[in-house]
Amino acid sequence: MSMVERSLKYLDERLGTASLARKTLRKVFPDHWSFLLGEIALFALVVLIFTGTFLTFFYTPSVQEVVYNGPYAPLQGTEVSAAYNSVLRLSFEVRAGLLMRQTHHWAALVFVASIVVHLCRIFFTGAFRRPREVNWLVGVGLLFLALGEGFTGYSLPDDLLSGIGLRIFYSVTLAIPVVGTWVTYLLFGGEFPAPDIISRLFVFHIMLIPALLLALVGVHLAILVLQKHTQFPGHGRTERNVVGKRLWPEQTFKSVSLLLFCTAVLALLGGLAQINPVWQYGPFVAYNVTSPAQPDWYIGFLDGALRLGPPWDLTLFGFTISEVFWPAVLFPGIAFGILTLWPWIERRFTRDRAEHHLLDRPRDTPVRTGIGTAGLTVFFIMFLEGGNDIFGVLLNVPVETVTRILQWSLLIAPIVTFLITYWICKGLSRTRLRPAQINAGVRLSRTPDGGYETVSLEPVEAEEELEPAER
Amino acid sequence: MTDSDQGSERVDVDRQSEHGPTERRMTGGQRRAERRAGAALAVAIVAGVGLFVVYFAGGQTQVEGVLFAIAFGGLGVALGIWANHLLDAREVVEERHELTSGPAGREAFENALTEEVGPVLGRRSLLLKLLAGAGGALGLALLLPVLSLGPAPGDTLKVTPWRRGSRVVDEEGDPVSLNQVPEDGFLTVFPEGHEGTADAQALLIHVRQGSLKLPPERMAGVPEGTHVAYSKICTHAGCPVGLYRAESQSLICPCHQSQFDVSDGAKPFFGPAARPLPQLPLGVGEDGVLVAQGDFSAPVGPAFWDMNRGR
Numbered sequence: 001m002s003m004v005e006r007s008l009k010y011l012d013e014r015l016g017t018a019s020l021a022r023k024t025l026r027k028v029f030p031d032h033w034s035f036l037l038g039e040i041a042l043f044a045l046v047v048l049i050f051t052g053t054f055l056t057f058f059y060t061p062s063v064q065e066v067v068y069n070g071p072y073a074p075l076q077g078t079e080v081s082a083a084y085n086s087v088l089r090l091s092f093e094v095r096a097g098l099l100m101r102q103t104h105h106w107a108a109l110v111f112v113a114s115i116v117v118h119l120c121r122i123f124f125t126g127a128f129r130r131p132r133e134v135n136w137l138v139g140v141g142l143l144f145l146a147l148g149e150g151f152t153g154y155s156l157p158d159d160l161l162s163g164i165g166l167r168i169f170y171s172v173t174l175a176i177p178v179v180g181t182w183v184t185y186l187l188f189g190g191e192f193p194a195p196d197i198i199s200r201l202f203v204f205h206i207m208l209i210p211a212l213l214l215a216l217v218g219v220h221l222a223i224l225v226l227q228k229h230t231q232f233p234g235h236g237r238t239e240r241n242v243v244g245k246r247l248w249p250e251q252t253f254k255s256v257s258l259l260l261f262c263t264a265v266l267a268l269l270g271g272l273a274q275i276n277p278v279w280q281y282g283p284f285v286a287y288n289v290t291s292p293a294q295p296d297w298y299i300g301f302l303d304g305a306l307r308l309g310p311p312w313d314l315t316l317f318g319f320t321i322s323e324v325f326w327p328a329v330l331f332p333g334i335a336f337g338i339l340t341l342w343p344w345i346e347r348r349f350t351r352d353r354a355e356h357h358l359l360d361r362p363r364d365t366p367v368r369t370g371i372g373t374a375g376l377t378v379f380f381i382m383f384l385e386g387g388n389d390i391f392g393v394l395l396n397v398p399v400e401t402v403t404r405i406l407q408w409s410l411l412i413a414p415i416v417t418f419l420i421t422y423w424i425c426k427g428l429s430r431t432r433l434r435p436a437q438i439n440a441g442v443r444l445s446r447t448p449d450g451g452y453e454t455v456s457l458e459p460v461e462a463e464e465e466l467e468p469a470e471r
Numbered sequence: 472m473t474d475s476d477q478g479s480e481r482v483d484v485d486r487q488s489e490h491g492p493t494e495r496r497m498t499g500g501q502r503r504a505e506r507r508a509g510a511a512l513a514v515a516i517v518a519g520v521g522l523f524v525v526y527f528a529g530g531q532t533q534v535e536g537v538l539f540a541i542a543f544g545g546l547g548v549a550l551g552i553w554a555n556h557l558l559d560a561r562e563v564v565e566e567r568h569e570l571t572s573g574p575a576g577r578e579a580f581e582n583a584l585t586e587e588v589g590p591v592l593g594r595r596s597l598l599l600k601l602l603a604g605a606g607g608a609l610g611l612a613l614l615l616p617v618l619s620l621g622p623a624p625g626d627t628l629k630v631t632p633w634r635r636g637s638r639v640v641d642e643e644g645d646p647v648s649l650n651q652v653p654e655d656g657f658l659t660v661f662p663e664g665h666e667g668t669a670d671a672q673a674l675l676i677h678v679r680q681g682s683l684k685l686p687p688e689r690m691a692g693v694p695e696g697t698h699v700a701y702s703k704i705c706t707h708a709g710c711p712v713g714l715y716r717a718e719s720q721s722l723i724c725p726c727h728q729s730q731f732d733v734s735d736g737a738k739p740f741f742g743p744a745a746r747p748l749p750q751l752p753l754g755v756g757e758d759g760v761l762v763a764q765g766d767f768s769a770p771v772g773p774a775f776w777d778m779n780r781g782r
Contacts, residue, residue: 028565095530099539102532131570164710164726171708171773174628181628181775185621191628192709193669194621228567242565253554260547264540271536286669287642287659287703289713291725306708306743307727313745313774322774323745324708357567389728399728400741 029251030231030244034125037118039255043262044111045217051104051270052153052206058094060086061202063158063195072279080283083158083198087278103270108153110266112146112298119143123342123372126360127230130353133343135223138216140340145213147298152205154296157276158198163284165295167192168306175322175329193286233358242357292389304385305331308407335378366425373421374414381410504556508549515545629770629778631670633751637662639675639700639761646760649694652677655717659703662763670771672703672711673751675761678720682734689736692752692764700751701737702771705729707744709773722748746774 001009012018029035062082068075070085071092080088090097119139122128128136151169155162170192173184189196228242237243245251269275281290295303309327313320338345346368347353362369384391385406392399497505518541525534572580639647640663652658657676665671676699683690683699693699701722705712710726715733721740722731729742737748749767756762770778 026565028563031562095526096532096535098532099535103536167710168708168726174773174775176776178776181624181777182621184775185624186617187621189621191670227570228565236564240567242567243562244565245561246563249558250554253550253558257547257550257554260543260550264542264544264547267536267539267543269536271533271539286667287672287711289711289725291714293710293726303727309743311729311739311743311745315779318780319776320774320778321776323743324773327743328708355570389725403728403742 025246025248027225027247028228028242028244029247030229030237030242032232034121035229036258037114037121039258040262041111041114041118042217043259044107044114044266045213046259047107047263047266048104048111049210051100051107054100055090055104056206058086058090058097059083059156059202061156061199063193063198075279075282078283081158081198083156084278084283087157087159091279099267099270101270102273102275103266104153105275106269106273107266108150109275109297110262112143112150115143115146116298120372120376124360124362124369125230125232126356126365126368128343129346129356130343131227131355132223132230135220135227136343137340138220138223140336142213142216142220144336145209145216149205149209149213150296150298152201152209154276154299155201156198156205157278158284159278159281160284160288160290161278161281161293163193163286164289164293165299166197168303171322172324172328175324177319177321177325193284228357230357230359232361237358239355239357292387292393294387294390297383300386301379301382302328302332302386304382304388304406307388307403308382308385308410335375338375363425363428366422366429369425370418370421374418377414377417378410381406381413501556504552508552508557511545511548511552513545515542515549518542518545628772628775631662631766631771632665632668633662633671633673633763633766635763635765637763638756639663639753639763640666642666646758647675648759648761649698649755650677652698654679654697657715659711660700660761670704673700673767674703674712674715674722675700675753676715676733678733682720684735689750689752689768692750692754694753694755694761698753698761699733700753701731701733701748702751702767704748704772705744706739706746706748706771707742707773712748 008018060082064082065079066082066085068078068080068085068088070076070088072088075088087101090101092098122136122139151165155166170184170188173187174180176183185191187200188194189200229244231237231242231244234243245254282288294300305327306324309323311323312326313323315321360368362372385403388402388406389399391397391402395402518538521538522535522542525531525538639660641647641658641660644663644666646663647658647660652675654677657674660673660675661668661671678697678699680695680697683693683696685693685699690696703711703713705724705726707724707727707729710724712722712724712729712731714723714725715721716723720733722733722737723729724731724742724744727743729739729744731737731744731748732740736750739745739747746769749769749771751767752764753761754764
């Protein structure tokens with residue numbers, strides 16, 4: 001008996017793993033490129049955990065003043081925080097440190113990006129409908145955690161650019177009506193820049209948020225396995241079955257291959273594409289500022305919202321509502337509220353309470369698709385406004401013009417996008433083309449003796465009935 | 472045990488007997504795929520060895536990144552080819568099973584929770600109420616340590632270290648005297664002893680004579696009618712207002728492009744800011760050094776709920 005067989009026997013006799021593992025290996029997953037988007041997010045998370053753990057071994061979460069005396073000449077002799085000092089040391093003195101840091105940052109950008117694209121896939125194909133509403137909530141929760149994880153990590157180097165980002169975040173929490181000052185002081189430990197904030201961000205970034213994130217990823221995947229994957233309609237695919245490749249070996253090979261590719265791309269970016277050169281921004285100083293100042297891409301919409309916002313503050317019974325409240329508290333609250341509750345909002349209008357395992361094509365649900373593209377337009381315009389100063393310089397127009405154009409666009413463009421999307425969807429729908437459902441029919445195949453025979457392309461049936469997961 | 476031992480041996484034999492014919496049945500396409508996958512793995516091995524060389528030679532970020540990418544990419548290519556050409560990639564159909572346990576299953580669960588275990592809970596409503604009370608009280612008490620996370624805001628957001636008579640100094644702590652800043656120039660200043668303090672930062676601007684349009688009580692805090700000081704913290708989202716356009720006498724916040732008219736009490740005239748930058752009333756001390764006549768004219772920085780109450 002080989003080593004492997006002995007250990008399998010050992011485990012099976014104690015945990016009964018063999019039949020469970022066999023069932024798992026036999027699980028069928030539908031094959032479609034868009035089903036890999038979520039996997040990319042998962043693999044970016046894997047890279048984040050490995051590179052992040054490495055960074056943790058060198059990072060000092062402290063704002064204690066030290067004098068920089070490392071090899072980066074322009075900052076030698078400057079008073080900097082211990083946090084900033086440790087990031088410089090990691091970047092310039094620790095072998096492979098800069099590669100790890102830059103790969104970590106790139107992986108974070110890709111992580112949030114793939115979550116957003118994955119979310120779009122789920123939204124536009126209606127994959128959130130019954131019975132998957134719960135997993136939609138888990139997914140939206142993961143998006144929020146990813147944003148929080150990104151922002152806290154971005155702020156840790158205690159450089160001038162991230163310090164300004166933190167200052168803006170502080171101003172946003174101050175703008176929360178009634179409890180704003182208390183929430184802000186409890187979160188930051190006092191008036192900005194309170195000395196505890198960096199160490200608190202560190203605890204959030206490496207413990208609290210990752211723990212929640214990993215737990216929710218586990219729930220997300222467990223529900224996916226329990227409910228089985230959705231599939232696009234097509235030959236032989238029904239609401240009652242799953243047609244695809246087995247977990248072992250096809251899907252495993254494909255997924256591991258994708259994991260390796262993602263890691264390769266992130267390592268390439270981390271090695272060649274400089275990102276967040278904190279030594280160029282300088283250490284955080286409360287009365288200094290850099291320009292132009294842009295956050296990481298996923299916070300761009302919020303920064304843009306702040307730039308687009310109307311200068312309307314409000315005093316009611318002597319209490320003040322900040323102009324920051326509308327774009328940075330109310331807007332994200334409403335937008336993400338709608339996103340979170342979308343499965344129930346849609347159901348109110350469609351009255352569709354049936355179970356769905358076959359996906360919609362976006363063209364067949366023009367209203368949902370239109371609302372989705374309109375929503376994306378809102379976020380995209382805000383994202384553009386986040387770079388209004390850069391566009392001003394690039395296009396050689398005053399920044400005021402850029403802002404005015406985008407303010408009007410914010411009111412008009414979502415409606416236009418909705419109408420255009422609706423029109424395109426209706427047009428496509430009228431063509432009655434269903435590429436995925438075209439019957440593959442028969443294929444001609446040449447026989448060894450020179451003749452031809454027809455081969456039927458009926459889907460291959462599973463060679464045996466799988467037992468249900470429960471007894 | 473011997474049974475299963477023999478069984479596993481049999482599988483081994485089977486596998487070996489299966490192995491031969493499979494290799495012989497390989498098509499030309501599969502042989503090519505195998506060669507390509509092999510080549511990709513060889514490249515990955517070379518890149519892996521290269522990483523050792525680079526690391527021990529002192530490390531080089533770009534080369535390391537490229538070699539890591541080649542090593543991971545080579546493995547990825549090999550497994551991708553393997554998945555697409557060397558595996559028997561049949562489509563398989565799996566039936567979905569019913570997710571729900573049905574009404575009977577749910578009822579059985581409810582019974583298991585309540586009736587089957589006898590009258591554990593039902594007849595002890597007083598005890599249950601007390602239990603809820605105790606849990607609630609303890610739960611709230613456990614939240615108390617959260618209050619230790621920060622001080623009570625109190626008036627801290629409404630006051631700064633500027634006092635009547637505070638000497639105006641620069642970031643190094645050197646006193647700033649009249650006409651030290653050239654006309655159209657500006658300087659970031661602090662109250663003496665609080666250099667670098669975030670909420671005290673102010674901009675001292677030397678404007679042209681007669682260009683200020685301030686009410687008389689505000690002009691009283693502008694020595695010579697030319698040395699005006701405003702809070703440097705943007706009233707929108709708190710960034711330092713770091714840009715000054717002398718020809719239009721306007722301050723610009725680089726974060727969100729709020730613009731303030733220095734000649735008109737630093738009122739915002741473009742961008743998202745709603746309130747003017749608070750003015751710092753200045754005077755001149757005996758030695759010609761600028762001094763403050765008091766704190767700012769309003770709470771500095773972004774708005775908050777009770778900013779206009781009981782300052």
